[in-house]
Amino acid sequence: MIKGAFKSFKHEHHFENQPNGTLMTDYFDYQFPLGFLGKIADSLFLKKYMTDLLAKRNFTIKEFAESDKWKQILQN
Numbered sequence: 765m766i767k768g769a770f771k772s773f774k775h776e777h778h779f780e781n782q783p784n785g786t787l788m789t790d791y792f793d794y795q796f797p798l799g800f801l802g803k804i805a806d807s808l809f810l811k812k813y814m815t816d817l818l819a820k821r822n823f824t825i826k827e828f829a830e831s832d833k834w835k836q837i838l839q840n
Contacts, residue, residue: 773794778791
C-alpha cells in the first residue's frame with residue numbers, strides 16, 4: 765500500500781479450477797494505525813465492517829462470473 769488510512773493493507777484473490785467450477789480464495793490482511801486504540805476500533809466495528817464488505821464484493825464477483833455480466837466490464 766502506498767498511502768491510506770491503514771498501517772498496512774493486503775488483499776488478494778486466488779482462483780483454482782475445481783471439478784464442478786472454480787474456487788476463489790480471498791486473502792485479506794490489514795493493520796489499523798493508532799496502536800492500542802486501533803486494536804480497540806478494530807474489535808468494536810472495523811473487523812465486522814470489513815468482513816461484511818468482502819462478503820458483498822465476493823457475492824458480486826460470483827454473480828458476474830456466473831452470468832453474462834462479466835461482459836460489461838471486459839469488452840473487447
